[in-house]
Amino acid sequence: GDSVTQMEGPVTLSEEAFLTINCTYTATGYPSLFWYVQYPGEGLQLLLKATKADDKGSNKGFEATYRKETTSFHLEKGSVQVSDSAVYFCALITNNNDMRFGAGTRLTVKP
Amino acid sequence: DTAVSQTPKYLVTQMGNDKSIKCEQNLGHDTMYWYKQDSKKFLKIMFSYNNKELIINETVPNRFSPKSPDKAHLNLHINSLELGDSAVYFCASSQSTGVSDTQYFGPGTRLTVL
Numbered sequence: 001g002d003s004v005t006q007m008e009g010p011v012t013l014s015e016e017a018f019l020t021i022n023c024t025y026t027a028t029g030y031p032s033l034f035w036y037v038q039y040p041g042e043g044l045q046l047l048l049k050a051t052k053a054d055d056k057g058s059n060k061g062f063e064a065t066y067r068k069e070t071t072s073f074h075l076e077k078g079s080v081q082v083s084d085s086a087v088y089f090c091a092l093i094t095n096n097n098d099m100r101f102g103a104g105t106r107l108t109v110k111p
Numbered sequence: 112d113t114a115v116s117q118t119p120k121y122l123v124t125q126m127g128n129d130k131s132i133k134c135e136q137n138l139g140h141d142t143m144y145w146y147k148q149d150s151k152k153f154l155k156i157m158f159s160y161n162n163k164e165l166i167i168n169e170t171v172p173n174r175f176s177p178k179s180p181d182k183a184h185l186n187l188h189i190n191s192l193e194l195g196d197s198a199v200y201f202c203a204s205s206q207s208t209g210v211s212d213t214q215y216f217g218p219g220t221r222l223t224v225l
Contacts, residue, residue, distance in 0.1 A: 032211040038152075043201060044216040086133040087152055093210050098167055099144070099203075101154040 002094040006102035008070040009087075013109050014050055021075040021105045022104075023064075023090035031092040033066055033073040038087045038104070039041075047088070080109045114138050115217040117202050124192060132189045132220045134202030142166075142204040143185035144214065145177060154201070160185050161208050164177045189222075196223045 007022040010032070025033065035047040048057030053062045053068035073090060090102040115136045124130055136143065144167075145157040163179045179192035189196060199219045202223040205212040 030210075034213070036216075041216040044154075045202075046213055046215070049211075049213060089154065091154075093212070094215075095210060097130055098159070099214055100156075104152040104154075106152075 002031065002092060002098075002100055004090050004092055004100050006088075006090045006105055007057075008103065009106040011105060013107070014080055015109055015111050016079045017109075018081045019075070019077040019084075019107070021088055023073045023075065023088075023089075023091050023102060024067045025071050025073065027071075027092055027094065030093045030095060031075045033064070034091040034093075035062070035064055035073070035075050035089060036089040036101075038071040038089065040086070044089065045073045079106070080107070082111055115202055115204055115215050117200075117217040118219050119220060120195065120218065121216055121221050121223075126194060127191055128192050129130040129188070129190045130192060130202055130222070131186055131201075132222070133184070133186045134217055136202075136215070136217075137183065138204055138206075138215065140204040140215075141189060141207050142181065142212070143182075143206045144205075145185065145187050146203065146216075148199040148219070150198070158185075158187075158191060159208075167204050167206065179216040192222075192224045194224050198220055 034049045036044045037047045048059040050057040052065035052086045056065045086106045124225045142161045158177045160179045202217040203214040
């Protein structure tokens with residue numbers, strides 16, 4: 001079935017470091033792809049999304065490009081801040097509107 | 112104004128009890144969802160309703176029963192609570208059932224069963 005695999009954490013970086021969180025997917029058809037973020041003690045917030053191949057989603061300095069050839073949607077940010085510390089979830093929506101999430105990657109950014 | 116709200120935020124109860132979690136969205140969306148997030152942060156869909164009709168019902172014990180009195184509300188009732196039901200439950204909504212429709216999540220309800 002459709003699924004999402006993302007790199008397991010935790011990931012610990014120093015402030016201003018470059019961030020990559022890998023995400024790959026398996027799906028029939030053409031899913032939409034999402035990154036959600038969950039800050040400590042809070043609910044999920046949409047970070048960015050892409051709905052077709054080669055689309056690039058971006059928000060708050062984060063970017064991810066929908067790569068159909070490698071079935072990937074890796075999340076990147078050029079310079080992380082302490083306030084980016086959170087759990088990041090890659091997700092897709094299947095053809096029957098079922099949202100599938102990856103296991104989540106915890107990011108800790110140290111000053 | 113909160114777009115998707117859930118009550119209560121925390122719920123602590125004994126095994127065997129029956130409890131409900133309420134969800135409301137003021138976005139005018141047609142579709143609502145319930146997700147369960149376990150202790151390892153893994154999110155799994157439980158139910159989905161579109162215009163008050165059930166469209167997704169994953170393999171969930173029949174002790175869990177969703178109820179949608181109108182498009183803006185999707186409540187989750189749980190009978191005979193078990194220890195394994197302890198988790199964070201998230202409600203979400205989307206405009207419709209389209210594959211590109213963003214789902215907006217509530218703040219979550221942390222359920223602890225003692």
